[in-house]
Amino acid sequence: MDAAPDPDAESPPPRPPGAEPPWWPGARPADELADAAPAVVDWAVRYLEGVGERPVLSEVAPGWVRDQLPAHAPEEPEAWDAILSDLDRVVVPGTTHWQSPRWFGYFQANSSAPAVLAEAIIATLGTQGMLWQTGPACTEVETLIMDWLAELLGLPDRFRSDGPGGGVIQDSASSSTLVATLAARDRARAAGARLDDLVAYTSVDAHSSVEKGLRVAGLLADQLRSVPVDGARAMRPDALAEAVAADVAAGRTPFLVVATVGTTSTHGLDPLGPVGDVARAHGAWFHVDAAHAGAAALLPELRWIHDGLEAADSYVMDPHKWLFTAMECSALFVADAAPLADALSITPEYLRNAATGSGQVVDYRDWQVPLGRRFRALKLWAVIRRFGAEGLRAAVRGHIALAADLEARLAADARFVLPVPRPLNLVCFAHVAGDEASEALLGALNATGRVFCSHTRIDGRYLLRVSVGQTATGPADLDELWALVDRLAPPA
Template sequence: MTPEEFRTYGKQVVDWIADYLESVEQYPVRAPVAPGEVRAALPAHPPERGEPFEAVLADLDRVVLPGITHWQHPSFFAYFPANASGPAVLGDLLSSGLGVQGMLWATSPACTELETVVVDWLAELLGLPERFRTDAHGGGVIQDSASSAAVVAVLAARQRAGEGRHRMYVSSQTHSSLEKAARVTGVGAENVRVVDVDPQTLAMDPEHLDRLIREDRAAGCVPTLVCATIGTTSTTAVDPVRRIGEVCRDHGVWLHVDAAYAGVAAVCPELRWCNDGVAEYADSYVTNPHKWLLTNFDCSVLWLGDRAPMVEALSILPEYLRNAATSSGEVIDYRDWQVPLGRRFRALKLWAVIRWYGAEGLRAHVRRCVELADGFAEMVAGDPRFELDPHHPFGLVCFRPLWPDASAAEADAATMELMERLNDSGELFLSHTKVRGHVVLRLAVGSPATEAKHVEAAWRRIVKEYEAVLANPR
């Protein structure tokens, strides 16, 4: 493809994306296809000769689009948001166009230094401590996901803890990526200890954590890492980071704070309470701009208070990567801050988002989502046929329908039927979880396109389908 051909088709692709974002509301939120349907519509063998790009765009409309679940739809309320904004898409396009391999400072100095500035900017916007800055002993790095960040944090914690039978501590509400990190890093799932949670708030119990660490140390184990969560995946429960941090400091254990979803809420001063204790106690902290901060996937930022254990754990320097800048010790080589060697120029899209929206625009987005979620919670609370989880400080609301005279198993089955009816309608998309012995529904507000009318329409449809299940269960 010549530069001139690229210019022609590139304009068509940008127009296609703009048209899609402008008209996304016309599509059913969840893809209405059966397993194998997309594959069956595609050729079984690759083309022998190249095809015109018009054919690619035609099949994008004919085959791909019908099989897309529309995460940017204003009525997409499932899981957590995965925002894609115009500035982020353009930043990603620039990254693809430059084609940078940013494994070392020497392989593209701007790729590294722009990232150091952008992660420092974000740390400032979130009110994170000075020691997390890249011009201090710690620093930040963009990972592909909080799962990869967890692996890096565990490796760093192991390095600092030394040899022995390592133990990790999570709660029943901690993301599954921490157990996977234990498997990947050799800690082993059998050495992951589950700490009790408060039955009402679902927050980790620091007293039980303290007892488990004492027991393990007495048994000759090496307490290595505790994961505290700010905004758990199921219900956005918030662990008491300060009290957990005090336990970790008493025992010399690494504290990793997983704020993948909710951490970005701290751009708003009134929501910065969620990070209480982070400045004093966190050894590592991760949040995902690709969830709620208008930056398309993948963009997860991991900060460390001291980067030395991480670099010691991950740095391997073969001869073919040696260069004067690395040898000088004056530069950051981000290959030592992640598991893969190669890395994309992800900082461009986060840089574009922060510059386009500014702190003011980012705060407005988060506040609007919280306001819309609060409005939905009020509608649920006002209907005696539904039960609201009262903890909803961010953009997620958990609730469950009440089924008269139903057993627990029958109620859970009816709730799942309700969710499937809702999702089959194409008008909205919800997900579920199970807490305190009940299946509950989750409605997460995060799209920049979502307005009050979409939330109100979702509630009307929920009530309508609830009544239909009551009258005629499948």
Template structure:
């Protein structure tokens, strides 16, 4: 494709996206496609000859769009928001256009140094401790996801726990070859029942094993991790000769956005010498607002690594997780390998950061561009305003739910996620839960809105997550009206 063709088709694509943004509300939020529908519209064999880009755009409308669930629809309330805003899309486009691969500082200094700067900007915007800044012993890095951030944190924690032997010797035992004794016994991870599933996945990936994930009790009212039970488990495991590797506490759990008491957990971790990772994937960015900065309580003292996702609530399109460590040495110790073909003068000088050593893959895109673009376009002020809108809308919805005797609010929301359920008076729990799930299926099938569910103490809760940049009072009001209608229809239909 020549630059002239790119100019022409590129502008068509920009118009296509702007049109999409304008008309996104006309689509059903959740795709109505059934398994195989999209596949059936796509030729079985690749084309022998090249085609014009117009053909692709036509097929995009005809075949692909009916199979798209519209995450950017203002009535998308499922999972967590995944904001794709104009400045983020354009920052990503610049990254694709430049096509640089930033595995090493030397392979594009700007890719590394802009990232150095924006992760420091994020640390400042969120009010994070000084040790997380690039000028300190630690620093920040953009990962693809909070899953990968957890995984990388575990590897750094293993490196520290094993005195550097884990990467070399592995976790298995062998006669005559002594991995540091503790690691040949079971290494343990500590989570709560509310911790994201990526921790169990990381336990599998790292060879720790799902059975070595210890589940700490939660407070049954708040679903927050119980530091006293954590303390007891750590003591028990240490007495049994196991090696505690890492505790993962969460600021804003996936199910109900519960906030673990990080300060108290940090104290326990410090006492037992265990790495503390804090997963703030969803809620962490809320700290841009001073009135929500209490979510960072305890960060100053004992947190070893922290991650939050601008690609959820903070207006930056997937993928963009920012992760910080208080000390970069164990991270690099765990992940750095230097084959001859990657050696270069800048790396040898020790003056530069090579981000390949901070992540799982070798290659990396220029993701800092989109975060830079978002922060500059909105400014700190605009970021705060966006978060506050979500919090305000969630509080309003929670108010309506509380005031309606047919519904039960799980708890007062502190962020943008509202958890609730119809009471279905007179129905036994199991039937009530089935009715709630059926209600959700009907709402989602209508295309008017999209929401998901979770289970707390075995009971189904609906999750309605607010935080899209296009979501207004009217969308939340409409959602609440539809939920009320379908609930009454469901109750009458029994």
């Protein structure tokens, strides 16, 4: 079909009888997939084989990537060879390699072969699982896998799907915390509180997504209390109780308390039991953010990090951070899904269907902000099955052992100080000579291209952060990091 029909014509255009696709490029997806996949897989295998030898932090200057590429879209189809060639020529040099075995920055966002392959399957199925009806498997596998995950992490029974609550996959912990915030807000409003009188509480070290979620929800900056922490950077329940009491006395409504298991800066662990007690005493929603650290609860010996979680209304941990599942896969668990649906459900006529009407199914669109949703559960399912529970535990246990080893080396060296505890896989340290030496050390480390570490400030002090949890990170990678630290750090 070379000549384009005129869609504005009153009578239909003549059609070639029996014409079949392809009548436009790309209309035979199976053939194109079969033809192009081997070269793409080869590229991906080569990338993963070589990623450890590349500068971890991209060395390109602002604007370089764009300058390498055509300013306009091509009129004619291009071959996959051209795309793969541009990946090597432009994208790889322009990439900060989160999948390097010597990625120690921020947190993990680790991927794995099962995640890569599952993403291809997800896009092949192309499911849009907004309703149970539009994706029964997308919906039911998600419910099941969230139950698997709850069991693997030893979460309280209230987060299993056989009660009024259950788990749901969001794109990010930011979105998970936002959804909890919206449910809390609307529950409080339904109980008669005014939006302007609502107050939320979290520690000074909580993730910025807590503040962002409140802002999205319509609250102003003065409706968030930043609760002080103790020397281990854990929220002080006494200070929380005081802040809540002061607000209640002033006629305000405490509606949300967010505790963190593993803060971004230092892996501070808020005491969930006492914090939850305060929340419960005032009818506030209790949300627990374990986005990164929650994966450690795979290990029975570390399950204590969740002590007190029984009182939580909602809990988030991200399999896409330290559980090999690749972005985006954030697991939100709620004790009761009704407040989510109260806050988020709107049903126009075109979405009505018999399955929804029967009340026998879950429509996950009512548990999230977007209407559309991908079959993300398939990715987590593939990862858990390919690793096995023992494999996941071995990996996480191994990362923590490597972090403990680095910590011991730093502690045994007079040049370094470790101002905060290391409960899990994040090591924070400073040079004893002060901030300038610490900042210079970080710069020197990252400038080698062999590692990437990041930083934070605690009580004004500059700390280097080493987060150990990349999929392929092993002892040799930590040895190399330590050798660089040893060589580049000035004397005490």
